[in-house]
Amino acid sequence: MTLTSSINTRPYTLGSMNTGEPCCEPIAHLQVQNLSLAYGQKTVLDGVSLDIYKGCITALIGPSGCGKTSFLSALNRLTDLSASTRVRGSVLFDGEDLLSDKVDVLTLRRRIGMIFQKPNPFPLSIRRNLDLPLKEHGVNDRKIRAQKIETALRDVGLWDEVADRLDSSALALSGGQQQRLCIARALVLEPEILLMDEPCSALDPISSAVVEALIIRLRGQYTVVIVTHNLAQARRVANYAAFFWMKERVGKLIEFGQCQNLFEKPNHQLTAAYISGTQG
């Protein structure tokens, strides 16, 4: 089966599309090919093909329920959690299909971290929130762990705020601090890609701005895929944007391109209508 035969939208893969001038050297970090996803009998996403570029921020936009979050969880195999979820297609990562059974999921998830909508620090101390994943991934040297923890907390700008209470509960932090802690928890494992599912939507405006600034700082060092309903935020942070829409109750990728381009000169009528606020 060829890539294009079964899908109605052109695959947005490297070199095959008009994405405008690249922001950076466009090297595909993930190559999503004809990805479909179903929960039991219900197909939620169909025929999605696109590349995620290394060191760039890719925003997934579109109305609720069109499969953006499902798409995100397929990329680090969190979809495995329920046996009724079926994922088809392929996602190339380092020349390997990360959807294949042969992939070691635990290592994959270390390399592709995920941040959730609601901050979910563990009910442990701040230190142990970062210490536990390190230990579980085989970092046995206590000193090295301490160092990595400090670096991660500095990266997210939390070190100065919590350095004197590392052993108190992470749940006592404010919502914005908790979310930054969760980002630090992902960063401490030195991932290559970060998946973010509306990381700011549960936060107050000020915390949201702090987290957003942090996400922008990650650009260049990490590949970021972010789901957001906040179009202004997508424009501010993202290099690339992918627009998802429901067609006949199934989520589809409608358009993908350089963020600026997609917002200013959308190729598709639906995209234009959505970003101008007349649909969705």
Added chain:
Amino acid sequence: MLNKHIDKPVSVLLMSIAVLCGLILLLVLSFLVKEAWPAINDGAWRSFLVDDAWYPLEGLFGISPMILASLAMTVGAILLALPLGVSSAIFLVFYAPAPVGSVYRLMLNLLAGIPSVIYGLWGLTKLVPLIVQWQAPGVSLLAAILVLTLMILPTVALTSAAALTAVPQELIAGAAALGLTRKSQILLVLIPAAKTGIISGVLLAVARALGETMAVLMVAGNVVQNPTSLFAPVRALTANIALEMAYATGTHRAGLFASGLLLTLLVLLLAWLASRLRSQAQRG
């Protein structure tokens, strides 16, 4: 990366333990059947119903008086515990001022936690002498009913209270808006709405009463006879097992296991009914 692939073996280990624990039921049932076999195979089970007395040493295995005694105790206890338990629940949910309510709930929990042998002891030393003043011999169906009532009251009260609390608030508000008095609200709207929950609690209580051994063994008098009077000493099916296991051999022992099997099937049937009702209440 020591524990990278630990999930697979752990999963297999946990599943085997789960299967093992599930097999306990099979093991219990099969050992009951195995031990009871001499008393139930080849139509031998008929003697349980046909024989008119329980003289196991002479080969007479009529257990109907004991089944009747067990049923009489259970029915009597439910008849007392149901109204008392439901009104306690109503008290707890609608009438008790907050601090009284929490003390009352604590008390019911305490009551539920007292070992049955202590109820038996208390019944034998306090209740039975009282009944003797009224009518000898004291150890009787009545004593068993009263002790069982005390034992199942907390179950009935606590499950009914839970069922009443689960009634949707709109229903109560609606009833109040109709201008119903509190009594009518409770009797006409709340109790019917909580009906399935209450009945499922009662079924659990019935199962507990039927399966109870020590308390009834200690106060019922243990004479194998049909329960014809409240003051007559009777022997429950469970008590019979406890009394005779110590010396039973051969078919006698098999007969005791057979009565245990019967008891188990009865109680499982009740538990199944209760769970059907519960899931029905959750859906509707």
Added chain:
Amino acid sequence: MKERGFTLLIWASALLVAAMLLWVLSDVFIKGLSHLSWSFLMDEPSDSGRSGGIAPILISTLLILLVALFVSIPLGLAVAVWLSDFTEQRSEFANIIRLTLDALTGVPSIVYGLFGNAFFSIFLGLGFSIVSGGLTLACMILPVFIRTCESGLSAVNNDWRKGALALGLSRSATVWHILLPAAAPAIVTGLILGIGRATAETAALIFTSGYVDRMPESVMDSGRSLAVHIYDLSMNVTGGDDAAYASAFVLITLIILLNTFAQAGVNRWLKGRLVAL
């Protein structure tokens, strides 16, 4: 008027129930305390238990409970974890296991006694011993313990589960480091239910652990539990009522004490694992 009558009726039945409880409790406390003494706890029983104490019986009770908990806690936690985290919530197979566990919960204790006698004492040749009794009780308390722990584990915030797995933690590590500590309150509840049932049990023990009232030398010896002792004193020993009440008082106190220990023990285990919930 009718309204007043109903209110009165409700209050009256509530008071009646309270009065009955107070009656039972006060009898046990007053009669029990009056016979209780230090030597009652420390001495061997004599004259069929009319005089002397209950030291060997206390030891047997604790040993039986220890065997029961030693077996049922690890097995129970394993099954609960499997049901909540290692199998699909709605899988047929898991539901069958749940169903059998629920059925086991309903089996009367005297039937466990029959089973324990036939299986542990005779079939496995463990005889009338503390081990037989403890294993019988383990079978009896396992189902309740499993179901309580399972519901506690399922109630743990799913975001933690997803967060841990998204970090590449194994299921096992997630359960061990995060879910089990977070479900600790439910585990304590299950433990308390189990301890309560096991300590109070009489019928299941008479034909498994027996009623020898000497000090047990090992867990292979027969040992009389407190509940069996109370039964024996009040039914088979004339003039044993005082000692029976004192034993009853000790039994209730023991259950309360053990519950407190269970709570404290789990709290201690949590310390350093969980900071707050």
